[in-house]
Amino acid sequence: MRIAAPVARCLFPLRLFPLCPLAACQPAADPTVDAAPPPGSDFAGAAFEFEEVVPGIFHARGTGALAVGSHGAVIVNEDDVLLVESHISPAAAWAVVDEVEALTDKPVRFVVNTHYHFDHAHGNQIYPPEVQVIGHEATREMLENGGSMGRSWETFVGGLPGQIAALEERVAAAEDDSARSELESRLAYLRNYLAGQEGLVPTGPNTTLSERLTLFRGDREIRLLFFGRGHTGGDVVVHLPNERVVITGDLLVPGLPYMGDGYLDEWDDTLEHLKSLEFDWVLPGHGNPFQEKDRIAWLQDYMRDLQARATALHAQGLSYEEAATRIDMTDHAERYPQIIGPGVPAVAVQRIFELLEEG
Numbered sequence: 001m002r003i004a005a006p007v008a009r010c011l012f013p014l015r016l017f018p019l020c021p022l023a024a025c026q027p028a029a030d031p032t033v034d035a036a037p038p039p040g041s042d043f044a045g046a047a048f049e050f051e052e053v054v055p056g057i058f059h060a061r062g063t064g065a066l067a068v069g070s071h072g073a074v075i076v077n078e079d080d081v082l083l084v085e086s087h088i089s090p091a092a093a094w095a096v097v098d099e100v101e102a103l104t105d106k107p108v109r110f111v112v113n114t115h116y117h118f119d120h121a122h123g124n125q126i127y128p129p130e131v132q133v134i135g136h137e138a139t140r141e142m143l144e145n146g147g148s149m150g151r152s153w154e155t156f157v158g159g160l161p162g163q164i165a166a167l168e169e170r171v172a173a174a175e176d177d178s179a180r181s182e183l184e185s186r187l188a189y190l191r192n193y194l195a196g197q198e199g200l201v202p203t204g205p206n207t208t209l210s211e212r213l214t215l216f217r218g219d220r221e222i223r224l225l226f227f228g229r230g231h232t233g234g235d236v237v238v239h240l241p242n243e244r245v246v247i248t249g250d251l252l253v254p255g256l257p258y259m260g261d262g263y264l265d266e267w268d269d270t271l272e273h274l275k276s277l278e279f280d281w282v283l284p285g286h287g288n289p290f291q292e293k294d295r296i297a298w299l300q301d302y303m304r305d306l307q308a309r310a311t312a313l314h315a316q317g318l319s320y321e322e323a324a325t326r327i328d329m330t331d332h333a334e335r336y337p338q339i340i341g342p343g344v345p346a347v348a349v350q351r352i353f354e355l356l357e358e359g
């Protein structure tokens with residue numbers, strides 16, 4: 001990360017502040033220095049790889065050097081850059097801003113959170129107020145009121161200290177050098193991931209929308225659209241009609257998305273709206289870019305069946321845990337190879353039961 005080197009110390013990253021807002025803070029003879037990155041930035045190499053799917057629009061994916069959580073996107077406009085997602089920590093958000101320098105010298109002026117989940121939005125705090133961080137009203141609400149540190153965060157991040165302790169024991173017990181070195185590199189990754197939670201303050205978008213918002217940047221038209229509840233209560237898709245690209249967060253991914261905070265009975269309808277968009281490419285929040293529109297209908301079919309099967313077992317008075325082991329979705333296995341036998345993630349059924357009980 002490069003920042004303007006100060007006469008007096010300047011804290012404004014050049015990439016975010018091409019013109020430093022402090023008048024007294026003029027660049028010195030050496031115009032740039034490396035700023036100290038956030039906790040959890042102790043990794044070697046690049047955190048992200050960028051795939052240019054259409055000119056100027058990149059899918060951003062973690063390389064495995066740093067825990068970054070979700071995939072994101074980089075949209076290079078005539079004068080500025082829009083990033084989709086701020087990823088899993090301030091360190092991951094910092095890394096993407098830093099590494100985008102290899103693609104363009106234009107400043108980051110916009111960030112979109114597709115939804116509130118920690119792996120998509122927990123880096124928001126690195127952005128100064130002059131950068132527009134945009135998301136749905138429900139996304140802001142969840143991030144500002146602790147909702148992003150709920151069950152899903154607890155499941156993934158809350159378990160880190162235990163995983164680290166277990167790995168430390170395995171490292172100590174490892175019998176050969178190559179096994180030990182592999183475990184050690186896994187351990188370093190997890191320790192860094194945990195360190196990245198230090199000083200993390202979930203921060204909502206500073207600009208919200210309820211249904212749609214369009215940015216016109218040079219010849220790019222960037223539409224942010226909310227079609228209804230689905231993966232969460234505030235999923236926004238980013239549609240570039242001229243480039244025929246849609247960036248879907250976790251509302252639509254090539255495999256089966258996480259359903260622990262979803263609204264399965266509404267998700268189906270929300271996906272129906274997505275079908276009305278003109279696009280050639282889907283850039284998802286997890287998995288690789290894809291072109292098959294059929295995947296929308298596949299997910300709808302899966303959700304309708306899961307909802308119906310879970311509802312039937314709920315009516316029989318089964319616990320969600322028991323129901324999750326009994327539900328058989330193997331009739332969808334041809335479309336979703338991760339289905340290898342009966343049983344579905346318990347958290348998906350827990351969520352369906354909760355919503356049924358809320359009425």
Ligand SMILES: [Zn+2]
Nearest residue numbers: 117231250258
């Ligand atoms: Zn998500």
